[in-house]
Amino acid sequence: MFLDVKAVLFDLDGTLIDSAPDLGAAADKMRVDRGLPSLPLEKYRPMAGAGARGMLGIAFGMTPGAPDYDAMREEFFVNYENAMTERTVIFEGIPALVASLLERGLGWGVVTNKSMRFTGPLTKQIPLFRSAGAIIGGDSTPHAKPHPEPLLEAARRLKVDPRQCIYVGDDERDIIAGKAAGMGTVAAAYGYLGSNADTYVWGADAHIASPLELLALLKSTPAA
Incomplete structure (x- = not known):
């Protein structure tokens, strides 16, 4: 149980939104454009959280050390940029979760390693994010996660002590x-x-199997 929580911060891909279909499609287009057979989404989904590195790894068995990796990554970026919200959906339960947080007077925000090149336009296209008090991308600060600075910047923007935040x-x-x-x-x-x-070897304070389970962890949070 978390007490005296003033704000909840979330990762983006795989936590708030299911972007795997669009990420996978961006890489799969590269395969098809090269005359290779399309791969099913199920191949891409587990590695969607790793972004371009994960998608190119599945599509081509490519690692960042490959000679043409940078060019392939940019091609992937352009494909993704052109279709970021065609198949992406908000996870079931997230809208109700956010609504409940707001009803309790809690702030909320996003801290992702996805660069603002994509995070900015994507979150502007999805109405859910209009109530977010902070949206931090992978290049919003000099450091990306697992460095704490992006989370600390989100807390500053929300004007909340980091010790009164939880991160999901x-x-x-x-x-x-x-x-x-x-x-x-x-x-x-x-x-x-x-x-x-x-997930149980990560050392998290709590685990949830669905978004709305988070509310049970905040039961003792005083209403605003």
Whole structure:
């Protein structure tokens, strides 16, 4: 149970939104454009949280050390940029969760490693994010997660003590960043998680199997 919480921060991909269909499609288009057979979404989904690195790894078995990796990554970025919200959906329960947080007088925000090149336009196109008090991308500060600075910047924008924030994410780096920032941490076990990830070894303060389970952890939070 988290007490005296004033704000809840979330990772984006795999925690608030299911962007795997658009991320996978951006990489799969590259395969099809090269005469390779299309791969099913199920191949891409587990690695969606790793962005371009994960998608190019699935589509082409490519790693960042490959000679043409930078050019392929930019091609992926352009494909994704052109269709960021065609298939992306908000996870079931997230709108009700956000509405409940607002009703309780709690602030909320997003801290993602997705660059603002994509995070800015994407969140502007989805009405849910209009009530977010902070949206921090991977390049909004000099450091990305697992460094705590992006989370600390979100707390500053929300004008909340980091110790009165909790951070919810579906990757171990989210938990590392949250703990380093002095925040309570929640592992979103419904997210992408990577291959064979065990959220219970991350050291999070709590785990949720669906978004609305978070509310039970905030039961004792005083109403505004």
